[in-house]
Amino acid sequence: MTPTQLLLAIRARWLTLGSVLLLCVGAGLALVLLLKPQYTVNATVMLDMKTADPIGGAVIPALGISNYMSTQADLIRSSRVVERALKARKADENAEADADWRRDTGGQGSKMAWLAARAQKNLLVTASRESNMISLAFTGGDAQEATDFLQALLDAYIATSIDLRTDAAGRNTTFFEEHLRQLRSSLAQAQEKLSGYQRDAGVLANDERLDVENARLTELSNQLLTLQIAEVDSGSRKQAAKGQIDSTQEALGNPVVGGMTADLARQEARLSELTSRLGEKHPDVQQARANIAALKTRLDDELHRLGNSLGIANSVHATRVAQLRQAYDAQRDKVARLKAMRDQTAVLQRDVENANQAYSDTAARARQASMESQASLSNASVVMAPTLPVKPSRPRPLLTLVLATAVGLLLGLAAAVLRELTDRRLRSEDDVLLLLGQPSLGLLPEQAGPAGRRGLLGFLTPSPVLGTR
Incomplete structure (x- = not known):
């Protein structure tokens, strides 16, 4: 169909087009007149993310902010908050609401739950994605009633958020108090065990005394080593003296033995001279022989005494080594006992410290939980309070009539073209x-x-x- 034909068809079917247009405009006007005015009340709440926990000061991580905002929005529109707001407004005592409930449910079920479900249908809660704001909008037939309900809803939301935190903190407080009693008992047992061990040991194995005993043990070890060296040296000399004592260092260094040896050498030289000069039978030669024999006897006695002195020195060294070894072993056992006592004391002391630390941490957390259970602080602030709307949000007469006119023109044009196509x-x-x-x-x-x-x-x-x- 060309534009000219379309215009001619509209000209011919103007009654059809006008009838449809008038019908649509009449329907729009009837809708405006028949619909009850509805009023929309708006409010805005801001959540402070830096003080989500006013007592503990916990900060919500950046990745959890969106989840937290969505959770708070769900909490606002939840049945618990809505029912709390309705109870504050005493909506269940309203005769008109009671009649609506009985007409809809036949008096079955919870009236407050039904009222909350009806209110939730007219409640719009939107959490902003780019800020910490939550927008609320409630639509009702009475402007003042809608404003009062939205204000009650804000109060119920803040009170419910505080109740949720304080209830959880109260349960935590009960748990911590029970746990504190157990920790207090454990701390007392650990302290009693440490005191009992120190009392039974009789001494305090501190580091200063252990250092003193270690120094004494080191000194005894050095003395024992020195005596063992002397014992080995005296034993070797004693062993050497059994073979040829006159060649030992003691014999060579002894002045008596040295003097006798020198006298013996002189006497033997004189005897050799006398023998070569006077012969073997001469009395002087006999006398010289007798002197030499006496001197050798005295030298042998001296060497024997010197050998005995070496044996005695070796025995003395062995005795002192045995005594020092005994003292060293006793001191070593003493140091070992002190170390064991110190280690055991350290273990018991650590048990006391751990029990004390656990008790202190739990006590601090219990105090914080107790403060949280009694706090009435909230991180939600009302940025825009509900205000009484001046004009209804719907219906909108001008917009409704414009839309009805536009729809009527389109439908009328379509009807005219359809009639023209069926009756050409x-x-x-x-x-x-x-x-x-x-x-x-x-x-x-x-x-x-x-x-x-x-x-x-x-x-x-x-x-x-x-x-x-």
Whole structure:
């Protein structure tokens, strides 16, 4: 259909188009008049993320902010908060609400739950993605009632968030107090065990005394080593003296033995001289021999005494080594006992420290939980309080009528075109060629009508049907 044909069809079917348009506009006007005015109240809440926990000072991590905002939005629209707001407004005592509930449910179920579900349908809660704001919108038939309910909802939300935190903190406080009693008992047992061990040991194995005993043990070890060296040396000398004592260091260094040895050498030299000069039988030679024999006897006695002294020195060294070894072993055992006592004391002391630390940490957490259970602080602040709306949010008369007019025009145009397509007539020379497939031979001139048919009425009146000559 060409534009010209469309205009001619609209001109011919103007009654259809006008009827549909009037019907739609009438329906829109009836809707505006019949619908009860609804008022929308808005409010905004800001959540302080830096003080999500006013007592503990915990900060919500950046990745958890969006989840926290969504959780708070869900909490606002939850049945617990809505029912709390309705109870504060005493909505269950309203006669009209009671009649609506009985008519809808037949008096079955919870009236407060039904009222909360109805209120939730008119409540819109939106958490901002780019800020810490939560927007609330509530729509109701009474402006003052809607404003009061939204204010009650904000109060119920803040009170419920505080209750949730304090209830959890109260349960934590009970748990910590029970745990504190157990820790206090464990600390007392650890301290009693440490005191009992120190009392039974009789001494305090501190590091200073252990250092003194270690120094004494080191000194005894050095003395024992020195005596063992001396014992080995005296034993070797004693062993050497058994073979040829006159060649030992003691014999060579002894002045008595040295003097006797020198005298013996002189006497033997004199005896050799006397023998070569006087002969073997001479009395002087005999006397010299007797002197030499006596001197050798004295030298042997001295050497024997010197050998005995070496044995005695070796025995003394062995005795002192045995005594020092005994003292060293006793001191070593003493140091070992002190170390064991110190280690055991350290273990018991650590048990006391651990028990004390656990008790202190739990006591601090219990105090914090007790403060949280009694605190009435919240990180939610009302940025925009509900205000009484001046105009209803719906229906909107102007917008409704504009939409009704637009819809009426579209539907009327569609109806006119549809009627034209189902009941096609010849309205122009183009229609003759298009519908009949024959060229037109001529056009009957339009008869001049009465003056009343000119202008708009003349345009809206259908043109005569085309004919041929």
